[in-house]
Amino acid sequence: MTSGPLFHEQTARQRIAALADTGSFAELLPPPERLTSPYLVQLGIPVSFDDGLVIGRAKIGGKKVYLAAQVGQFVGGAVGEIHGAKLTGLFKAAARDRVPCVLIIESGGVRLHEGSAGEIAIAETMRAIFECRAKKVPTIAVIATDIGAYGGMGILSTCCDFRVMTEHGRLGISGPIVIEKWMGKKAYDSSNRALVWKTSGGKTKYLLGDADALVHDGADAVRDAVAKLLGKSSPVSLKGVKERQKELEKRLKRFGDTADPDAVWKGMGVRNIEAASLASGPEFAALAKRGK
Amino acid sequence: MEKFAKAFPSKPLPSKTAKPWALAGVVGSGNLEVLLERGGRPSGTMECHVETSIPGYKASWLAALADFAHHYPAGGTKVTINDQGAPPVLVNLRLRQAYDHLTKGDK
């Protein structure tokens, strides 16, 4: 029924190899450079040669791109000083060279073990992303795993021109466990996986318009969606932000008091919740559209 | 953390490899990364450096690495491992994957 490896099960390097044209990926600051975190060493935590971020030049569909992937398994893909500096550098290079930048996000946000350095790096990267956007250089975030894009990386992902998600991807700021601790199990039961996914998962994000594409959980589907977006960009404009302001106001007004995610789905045109829950990628999108 | 290094006798690596280095695996709970590099080392040994988060298993490590050096011509390479508690079977698997990448390239 399924064929080929699932994107959410691949490692960062496998994802890059699967997205890039064969043999086109040239890694920047590759593992032999041994740029490892001085923070983790001193804390007695294993380090990694890429500090949890693989970056480089590549081609997708013959088009030059800068391509990066976070390693979710390594300290939750979190952003430390080196990891963050690589990220900033890559988007700066993209802006400088006017080459699109694709970032496969898999991160809980700032790496706590490295304190505020990662936080500043995320802020710096946001500046670099907007540099790209000002120059009409496309920036694309891919969010396709349950580690997803959270904390500062969740916010950062919304700064990019486009977000490509799968049903396995999650996008947010505060994770379910944090909210449960804060508001109590009644407000958010983090062990209720269905609720967690309907709160932050790709399908809900796609319905609300926060994800630009919802694709099958496979490298081919992700690559096709990315390739389509490489020719587009969405520079910030007054008209654009005014429209977005209205849209977000409307969303808040419609659903601000809604506890049940199914009500949001219904409100966004999904008629058969059960079928939509089981559907994947474009099939889900079609079901939602048909509902409209 | 426990750290150790040892060189194991191994037949020389093929003179031509697809890449100068290869990395397999990721550092994560129960997993490890293996960096395999070619060049600048005696051609009759495989030089290994291990950093592991679970101390006390040096004997298993050395046996697994020795077996690999014995079964694969990996002389002249440097193996560096960052480990976060991977079982030996994964050590073997990652070594093999890194070796395949090094010698044959990525698929």
Add this chain to the structure above:
Amino acid sequence: MKKPTSKKPSARAVLARLFGASAKGIAMEKSVLTGYATVGGAGVCVIGTCDGTYIDNAAALRLAAHVIDCVEHHPKTPIVMLVDSAGQEPNRVAEMLGLASYFGHLLSCLELARRKGHKLITVATGQAIGGAFICYGMFGDRIYALESASVGLMPIEAMSAVTKIPVPVLQKLSKTLPSLEFGAKPFALLGGVQEVWSAKDDVQAKLAKAIANSSTEDNRAELGKKRGGRKLALDVRKRVLASSLR
């Protein structure tokens, strides 16, 4: 929502200190600040938070709306961003509705303002923590902090609770790695804050000077290296930029 403690000056007192009598032009609604004031005789737009409030979707929208208003009706007026927020609203419905996107929108509005010639000056006046700082304050051209402000990712105790690394270990390490320390001063060592203003400083004059000297060039990595708090970031970034040229 946290009540200001007795030690800390009230939100109004902070505004008066920064903007004098013109502070009356700043509205305060549910701990969200929006308005116009003057600094050194020139008009500024003010957005911000007070009382250490948590920023939710509605707050982000109000701030964004005010930035849009400024861009539309007060071209090139500098925007002063005040930060006193403990974080993003930790709430499931806020998350479900895409709080991150609301923040992204606020950032886009600020980016638009920057591109249209508005200077963006941030002053961390109280808490400037985590997502609440990232979602607008850290996006300023230049960032300043009152000495009394709580700036950083999180206090060491909180860091310890999440990472399970004992507090003494983190405290000891923070002596050599200021990134782990919490507060305006260590944050300045990292380059995250341009300057820390003390209780004795004439902050109105400082703010006027900050606006005058502002630049859209992000200098934080350079500062962090110069000040020794972030030794690696700039060099790593430079290596990426250099090696990608080849």
Add this chain to the structure above:
Amino acid sequence: MNTAKSGLRRQNKAQRLAKVGKLARGKFVSSDKVPELLKRIIEPGDILCLEGDNQKQADFLANQLATLDKKDLHDIHLVMSCITLPAHIELFKKGMIRQVDFCYAGPQGTAVADLVKAKKFPVGAIHTYNELYARYYIDLTPRVALIAATQADRKGNLFLAANTEDTPAIVEPTAFSDGIVFAQVNEIVDRLPRIDIPADQVDFIVEAPYPMHLQALFTRDPAAITDVQVLMAMVALRGIYEKYEVQSLNHGVGFNTAAIELLLPTYGERLGLKGKICKYWMVNPLPTMIPAIESGWVESVFAVGGEVGMERYTAARSDVFFTGRDGSFHSNRAMGQLAGHYAIDMFIGASLQIDINGNSSTVSKNRITGFGGAPNMGCQPTGRRHPTKAWLKAGAEANPGPGSPPGRKLVVQMVETFQAGRVPTFVEQLDATDPGIRKALHGVAPVMIYGDDVTHIVTEEGIANLAACRSIAERQAAIRAVAGYTPVGLKRNKRETADLRARGIVQLPEDVGVRPSEASRSLLATQDIKGLVRWSKGLYDPPSQFVDW
């Protein structure tokens, strides 16, 4: 002269029932009267059977029992399949129990070990399921049985739905020896879908205020299967299933065997094995079987119990599963165990520990779990007479001497050389042989499967064919050869291993045609629970903890 006992038990039962008086209306008892009723029908010295296995629990009755005091209830000889609930532990803490005979103590394994240390756990023996049921008919016949059913009708007939499990094996010996059968039911209805226990065998019924506890014990999320487990599954498929043409079998409940189930429609299909292997199963309705069933691999499945969420699926696939005349799933633990003992080609399961002689156990120093059903299936039934291809082939290999059966059941242990946290699976000596444990069990070490019964051990290193070994020393060498880098494995002798490999007693993955680099989760028919639901065409309703959509 005439000293034979006659009718004494019947008289005694009548006395007990008389004591109940107006507490019950006919057979029916209201839930608040249950503690008082239990006091009146149970007497000191009774053999009391409390229904509960690893899935289904008469938990309301157990909880009510635990509210009583020692003065109300003492000197009880408790017989039960599984010590599972905190209420069970409470009975021991209160000192009500004079002796306990049981099979398994899964979730309470640590509590049981603690009770043993505190000398508050007077064990008769730890049994296998069939062994305990058998003793219900010999020397452990219950005086009172507290059981669980799904529904009762107004006459007192019981419907057991998908989870028949132990109930008939408990009710029959009790009811036919003038014992008292007391059932908790989820609801009382006018008409039952089918009658599983006739009213005639039931004395009391209570509609419990909450439905009986049912554990989703056999649900394995494919997302948790590792590449290494896929490798082992491939090795097992080629080196054992294919080689012996295994047609009838039982799978354990681990991820290892779940991997095999999910490889059948993919890897198995590619090997051309469909129709040749894995046709007849004695196994619970495992959700991971769905892809193989949907792909037409499976002729029949008989089960010892149900599985939460598989009700609609099993009813819809009544050509494969045994179902009642109402169309819904039927199970029976005693009969299932019997089938698993005599009628299958192969048992394959996992263990926490295996020693150098091939003995295996799930006991660790601080946990006493016991057996359940694995040893009934993971043993050689020397009473067997009917031949199958696999049985004869394994028998020929084992080269049995004169006076031995010509065939052999394949008893396979499939383990990774290390458990989580680098705890070695292979040890020189089992924790189960700990003198303290052995003493508490009257000299019996709780060995799950005896090395003599095991025919093969499969690890990620390869297969050891123990049945083909010609001496104890050879068996030990074969085990060391597949024990990897555990302390047991490190002691292997290279030349010895090479010799065993040359004779096919030890086989590495490549020896059975498996390339380790090929082992990947992507070979599985599906990688997650959602995929199982899709395979089932929406008929499988996974428990909520497994739903992430």
